[in-house]
Every structure is written in C-alpha cells, then in structure tokens.
Amino acid sequence: MAIQTIRVGSVAGLTYEDGDFASAIETDQTIRCGAPVAGNEALRLDDVGTSVGNVTAAAVIADHAIVRGAGGALGIQDSGITIDDSDNITLPDNSWIGLGAAAGRIEFDDQAPDEINFMSCRVGIGTQTPTYLLHLYAAAIPTLMIEDTTNSLQLMLQGDDTRAKFGLVSAHALDIVTTNTNRIKISSVGVVDIGGATHYTSFTAAGIISLHGNARVYRHIRVGAGSWKLGASGPTAAMLSVFPALYFDDASDDEVHYEIIAPFRMEAGSTINVIIDWCHQTALDTGTVTWKLEFNCVALGENVAGATTTIAATSAASVVDELQRTTLVTGITGAVAHDIIGMRLYRDVGTGTLTGDAILIDVHFEILMNKLGEPI
Numbered sequence: 001m002a003i004q005t006i007r008v009g010s011v012a013g014l015t016y017e018d019g020d021f022a023s024a025i026e027t028d029q030t031i032r033c034g035a036p037v038a039g040n041e042a043l044r045l046d047d048v049g050t051s052v053g054n055v056t057a058a059a060v061i062a063d064h065a066i067v068r069g070a071g072g073a074l075g076i077q078d079s080g081i082t083i084d085d086s087d088n089i090t091l092p093d094n095s096w097i098g099l100g101a102a103a104g105r106i107e108f109d110d111q112a113p114d115e116i117n118f119m120s121c122r123v124g125i126g127t128q129t130p131t132y133l134l135h136l137y138a139a140a141i142p143t144l145m146i147e148d149t150t151n152s153l154q155l156m157l158q159g160d161d162t163r164a165k166f167g168l169v170s171a172h173a174l175d176i177v178t179t180n181t182n183r184i185k186i187s188s189v190g191v192v193d194i195g196g197a198t199h200y201t202s203f204t205a206a207g208i209i210s211l212h213g214n215a216r217v218y219r220h221i222r223v224g225a226g227s228w229k230l231g232a233s234g235p236t237a238a239m240l241s242v243f244p245a246l247y248f249d250d251a252s253d254d255e256v257h258y259e260i261i262a263p264f265r266m267e268a269g270s271t272i273n274v275i276i277d278w279c280h281q282t283a284l285d286t287g288t289v290t291w292k293l294e295f296n297c298v299a300l301g302e303n304v305a306g307a308t309t310t311i312a313a314t315s316a317a318s319v320v321d322e323l324q325r326t327t328l329v330t331g332i333t334g335a336v337a338h339d340i341i342g343m344r345l346y347r348d349v350g351t352g353t354l355t356g357d358a359i360l361i362d363v364h365f366e367i368l369m370n371k372l373g374e375p376i
C-alpha cells in the first residue's frame with residue numbers, strides 16, 4: 001500500500017501515515033478533538049477497526065500525564081514518581097500511598113536505614129478485617145518468625161491448633177527482660193533462671209531447683225543434749241527443768257560424740273556453721289567457756305580413721321541459767337554432699353576460766369541449701 005500523508009499547517013502539526021508496517025499519528029503540537037464519535041467520547045483508540053478503549057471527557061488528564069523520558073523511564077508529569085523498564089516504581093521522600101493524608105496509608109521515608117511506615121491503620125495478613133495493629137489470620141498454624149542472620153537465631157510466635165508457642169527454633173538462649181534487665185532466662189538446654197543477675201532460682205530440665213545468692217536458704221539440723229553419745233570422759237546427763245542437759249565440769253575435758261550426713265542439697269564448697277546453746281549456774285561468775293569440735297568428713301571409699309580438724313570458740317559466761325549461744329569460728333569445711341561427718345564435742349577447761357559446770361542444751365548445724373529435689 002502506498003504511503004499516505006496528511007499534513008496540517010506550514011509546520012508539521014498533524015501527520016497521518018498509512019504504511020505497510022505501521023499506522024500512527026504524530027504531532028509536536030496539541031491534539032484537539034472535535035465532535036466525538038459517541039456523545040461521551042473525547043478520543044477513541046481503535047486497532048484494525050476494533051474498539052479497544054476510549055478516553056472520556058471526564059477522564060482527560062490535565063497536569064499529571066504519564067510521560068516517557070529520554071532515558072526510557074516513565075513517570076508522572078510534575079511529580080517525582082518514575083517507572084523504569086523493569087516495572088520498578090520510585091517515589092520521592094516522605095510520599096505515601098493510601099486513602100488520605102490522615103487515613104490508612106503507607107509512607108516512605110528516606111532515612112538511615114530507610115523507613116516504610118504503616119499509618120492510621122491496622123495490618124491484616126490473611127484477613128480483610130484485622131482487629132489489632134497486626135493481625136495474622138490462618139487455619140494452618142499462623143507463625144511470626146524473627147530471624148537474626150548473624151548467628152542464625154530464629155524467634156517464633158505461633159498458634160498451633162490448641163496451644164500457643166513462643167520461643168526459639170534455633171539453639172540459643174531466650175531472655176525475658178524488664179527495664180532492659182534479665183528477669184527470666186531460658187538456656188538452649190532448658191535451664192530456666194528466674195530473678196536477677198546475682199539472686200535467682202534455676203530450674204533444670206530434670207526438675208531440680210537450685211538457688212543462688214539471697215535465694216539460698218539455711219537448713220537447721222538440731223541435735224539435743226540427749227542425743228549425743230558420751231565419750232571416755234563424759235559429762236553428766238541430767239534434766240534442767242524440762243530440758244535434757246549435759247553438765248561439762250571444770251576439771252576435765254568432758255566429751256560427747258555424734259555424726260550427721262551432709263545433705264545432697266547443700267551448696268558445694270559451703271561452710272556448715274556450728275552453734276552451741278548452753279548456760280551455767282555459777283553465781284556471780286563471769287569467766288569464759290571454750291567449746292571445741294573435732295570432726296572428720298568422710299566420703300565413700302575414704303579412711304574413716306583419717307586426719308581430723310578442730311574448730312573452737314570462747315564465750316564469756318552470762319547470767320545464771322540464761323541461755324547463751326556460741327558460734328564456733330570457721331565452721332565445718334570440706335564437706336560435700338553425702339559425706340558422713342563424725343564429731344567430738346568437748347569443753348577445753350585449760351582455756352576457759354569459768355568455775356563450775358557449763359551445761360549443754362543442744363547443738364544445731366546451719367547448712368546452706370541451694371537445691372530442691374534430687375535424682376531418683
């Protein structure tokens with residue numbers, strides 16, 4: 001087909017070409033339309049005689065026409081929006097897409113790092129009617145995953161049919177904090193610490209509870225005077241009012257014997273405090289009494305007749321028949337859980353100055369406990 005050309009004006013204002021391979025209207029001037037083909041049409045676009053669309057008078061774009069730049073990028077005239085040939089859309093800083101400046105919208109903010117802000121809205125994933133700021137909705141285990149790629153840490157919040165799950169998929173510790181301070185810590189092997197950095201309680205996966213700092217407690221093992229076995233030079237056993245008592249005289253080192261077992265729950269390396277309750281009946285005597293305890297801690301397979309250790313304390317006598325309490329200096333050391341502790345308690349008359357009997361009422365042992373429960 002021969003090329004047909006229509007030119008309007010002295011300068012090419014409108015050109016129509018009908019060739020073998022293409023048909024086009026080209027102009028470097030404004031295209032103006034006269035009477036429309038249909039009553040509501042301003043411009044009709046046809047292809048091979050078939051109508052593929054039209055631009056109505058109400059849809060004429062006055063200012064923000066889509067344009068194509070010299071470099072091939074598309075954009076909105078008089079705006080900062082561009083669309084490249086890979087269909088990527090670039091928006092200017094602080095622009096938004098949404099229902100209005102004070103309505104649900106997504107804002108884009110050029111920061112370091114950049115920000116995408118969901119404003120004045122609720123975000124629904126799997127639902128068209130979210131009831132919370134972020135609403136995940138699904139029938140098949142909805143899961144929120146947070147992953148730190150530095151060490152492959154994966155934190156999960158999940159709804160799993162009849163239960164909720166929160167924690168780590170990866171083998172890392174989980175901390176629950178207030179005022180940015182650890183209050184609950186769960187190790188990767190299931191040890192749970194509750195409390196502060198120094199004073200806290202631990203729960204192992206095996207169900208054993210261990211105590212630390214001020215969470216630890218003392219257990220008292222009380223041995224009354226009537227429970228001690230008299231030694232080679234034994235004190236006199238008698239009743240003092242309603243109390244069984246042992247009368248240690250001032251002429252010889254009267255002695256008594258007893259044994260206890262170190263509890264499994266005692267803290268390793270801790271000291272067992274030894275406290276002696278006693279009194280005297282020597283009127284106007286303000287002398288002193290020295291109590292000594294010789295002991296040996298023996299574990300399974302060790303020598304029962306091995307070396308012993310002696311601890312002591314000296315106290316001034318008080319008012320007649322008034323209960324006194326003497327704590328031996330140092331205490332029993334070196335004991336471990338399940339040790340048998342053999343003891344010899346005696347009054348060292350060569351050191352003390354009290355005239356008359358020192359009357360033993362009881363002895364109690366303070367053992368620092370840092371565990372609850374033990375393997376069965």
